[in-house]
Amino acid sequence: MIFDVQAVRADFPILDQQINGNPLVYLDNAATTQKPNCVIDTITHYYQKINANIHRGVHALSEAATADYEQARKTCQTFINAAQVEEIIFCRGTTEAINLVAQSFGRQFIKAGEEIVISALEHHSNIVPWQILCEQTGAILKVAPINQQGEIMLDEFAALLSAKTKLVAVNHISNALGTVNPVAQMTKMAHAVGAKILIDGAQALAMTLVDVQAMDCDFYTCSGHKLFGPTGVGFLYGKAELLNAMSPYQSGGDMIRQVSFEKTTYAPIPNKFEAGTPNIVGAIGLGTAIDYINRLGIPAIQAYEQQLLAYATEQAEQMPGMRLIGTAANKASILSFVIQGIHPHDLGTILDSQGIAVRTGHHCAMPVMKFFKVPATVRASFSIYNTVEEVDALMAGIRKVQEMFNNE
Amino acid sequence: MNELQELYQQVIIDHGTKPRNSGEMLDCSHKADGFNPLCGDELSLYLKVDANDVITAVKFTGEGCAISTASASLMSQFLKDKTVTQAKEAMSEFTDMVTKSPDANHENLGKLIILAGVNKYPSRVKCASLAWHTLLAALEGNAAATTE
Numbered sequence: 001m002i003f004d005v006q007a008v009r010a011d012f013p014i015l016d017q018q019i020n021g022n023p024l025v026y027l028d029n030a031a032t033t034q035k036p037n038c039v040i041d042t043i044t045h046y047y048q049k050i051n052a053n054i055h056r057g058v059h060a061l062s063e064a065a066t067a068d069y070e071q072a073r074k075t076c077q078t079f080i081n082a083a084q085v086e087e088i089i090f091c092r093g094t095t096e097a098i099n100l101v102a103q104s105f106g107r108q109f110i111k112a113g114e115e116i117v118i119s120a121l122e123h124h125s126n127i128v129p130w131q132i133l134c135e136q137t138g139a140i141l142k143v144a145p146i147n148q149q150g151e152i153m154l155d156e157f158a159a160l161l162s163a164k165t166k167l168v169a170v171n172h173i174s175n176a177l178g179t180v181n182p183v184a185q186m187t188k189m190a191h192a193v194g195a196k197i198l199i200d201g202a203q204a205l206a207m208t209l210v211d212v213q214a215m216d217c218d219f220y221t222c223s224g225h226k227l228f229g230p231t232g233v234g235f236l237y238g239k240a241e242l243l244n245a246m247s248p249y250q251s252g253g254d255m256i257r258q259v260s261f262e263k264t265t266y267a268p269i270p271n272k273f274e275a276g277t278p279n280i281v282g283a284i285g286l287g288t289a290i291d292y293i294n295r296l297g298i299p300a301i302q303a304y305e306q307q308l309l310a311y312a313t314e315q316a317e318q319m320p321g322m323r324l325i326g327t328a329a330n331k332a333s334i335l336s337f338v339i340q341g342i343h344p345h346d347l348g349t350i351l352d353s354q355g356i357a358v359r360t361g362h363h364c365a366m367p368v369m370k371f372f373k374v375p376a377t378v379r380a381s382f383s384i385y386n387t388v389e390e391v392d393a394l395m396a397g398i399r400k401v402q403e404m405f406n407n408e
Numbered sequence: 409m410n411e412l413q414e415l416y417q418q419v420i421i422d423h424g425t426k427p428r429n430s431g432e433m434l435d436c437s438h439k440a441d442g443f444n445p446l447c448g449d450e451l452s453l454y455l456k457v458d459a460n461d462v463i464t465a466v467k468f469t470g471e472g473c474a475i476s477t478a479s480a481s482l483m484s485q486f487l488k489d490k491t492v493t494q495a496k497e498a499m500s501e502f503t504d505m506v507t508k509s510p511d512a513n514h515e516n517l518g519k520l521i522i523l524a525g526v527n528k529y530p531s532r533v534k535c536a537s538l539a540w541h542t543l544l545a546a547l548e549g550n551a552a553a554t555t556e
Contacts, residue, residue, distance in 0.1 A: 343474060345473035345535065346424075346475070349532060361446070361447055366448070369448065375447075404416060405474075
């Protein structure tokens with residue numbers, strides 16, 4: 001199947017606009033992706049025709065809302081090939097999913113002196129919840145180092161694993177550098193010492209075929225807004241036997257079986273972990289976004305984005321003064337870089353004046369910046385609607401900044 | 409001159425890439441470290457203040473964008489021979505200029521008025537302000553300042 005990028009672009013109304021007098025070139029997809037018309041229409045339709053609370057009313061709208069919400073859960077289940085639909089817990093996104101595992105699984109099953117292993121490549125959302133858990137429980141946080149290409153050093157990772165390791169938490173794809181981590185292999189290694197493993201899938205699901213049963217991971221997390229869905233919604237996948245054994249994370253309505261002042265019993269999964277009225281339209285919108293991805297097909301998406309990455313990398317290597325940060329052999333379509341003599345923030349502001357949106361800063365991964373001895377990087381992240389011409393616009397924009405800074 | 413050219417005038421690029429008064433000062437009387445958590449910009453500011461409360465020397469080290477470095481460099485030149493009171497007054501006026509009234513008469517600030525253009529870039533105001541927050545921390549005896 002030929003990937004028709006112009007047809008894809010037509011699905012995303014936001015792309016058709018001028019920013020600072022230039023056509024928008026949106027290269028900040030690792031921060032959040034844009035939304036196709038089908039997702040926007042789903043949200044509008046829901047509020048115009050369906051809106052009601054779920055799991056409660058006997059009236060028609062409530063039943064329709066509940067059916068759509070639960071259908072979205074099935075869509076998520078199929079998307080990552082979870083064994084059971086109850087293993088999908090809707091939440092606000094990856095950050096909340098990781099906090100849920102830390103505060104429920106972690107506080108219940110990880111004791112003082114036992115160890116949690118993460119990597120030096122993690123987003124702050126996969127570092128800080130474990131630090132807090134360690135403060136609460138006396139558990140110990142270990143960090144697997146990375147090499148100069150920005151890849152986790154597997155031998156060092158293996159050396160950190162022992163009978164004391166209770167949990168490994170790593171990202172599938174690094175948001176800061178684009179490194180694709182060998183998560184299936186790391187899952188086997190974690191299981192070999194009896195540890196559970198959580199995979200932070202925030203960056204991966206928009207471009208990677210994920211089969212949680214084949215991978216055999218214990219937890220997998222998703223942020224909807226990074227795969228063309230709404231903000232404020234995502235899911236935690238967990239193996240049913242673990243979720244069943246875990247205590248509730250938040251409590252309130254919808255997560256109970258029976259409440260009395262003497263004793264409260266909890267609902268079975270997934271409701272046990274979905275206290276309060278959830279982001280109903282968000283979950284339904286996420287379902288629509290996944291349907292959209294499935295129509296394009298992950299293999300076609302991946303092939304197209306790899307073409308863009310290869311072209312951008314080739315252009316970057318020819319650019320004087322440009323240093324790529326993160327050159328892993330297996331990389332997603334993220335180009336993190338610095339330009340000699342020009343701070344990333346200046347570059348970001350001047351690119352923006354040309355309509356080019358990139359991320360500048362530490363990308364919520366300060367330890368990664370420290371490792372590469374840079375205060376910040378510029379990150380251009382490519383998605384399904386970006387074109388070769390936009391890569392050219394980026395490179396031309398960088399040359400313009402270099403001229404400004406060298407023309408004194 | 410468009411907004412971008414106003415922000416990145418040659419004086420700013422010049423001070424931003426070749427800062428004046430850059431370096432440590434071992435015999436300083438005041439020192440503070442500034443940090444902008446949003447961008448990771450860091451600045452250490454050293455002052456020598458004499459018995460009459462006059463700032464006789466200013467130096468700084470750090471890592472930041474052209475706006476933040478140029479602001480620190482221009483500030484270091486501006487502060488020389490100013491009293492502590494004058495320095496604090498200049499800080500309020502500078503803050504006013506970059507946040508509220510870029511077009512008002514800021515002749516008291518001398519060369520610093522070329523930073524007025526940062527007002528059009530809310531995300532960059534903190535870059536221009538870091539040096540001044542650090543100055544205030546140093547004068548008030550605080551070890552560290554942040555723009556948050």
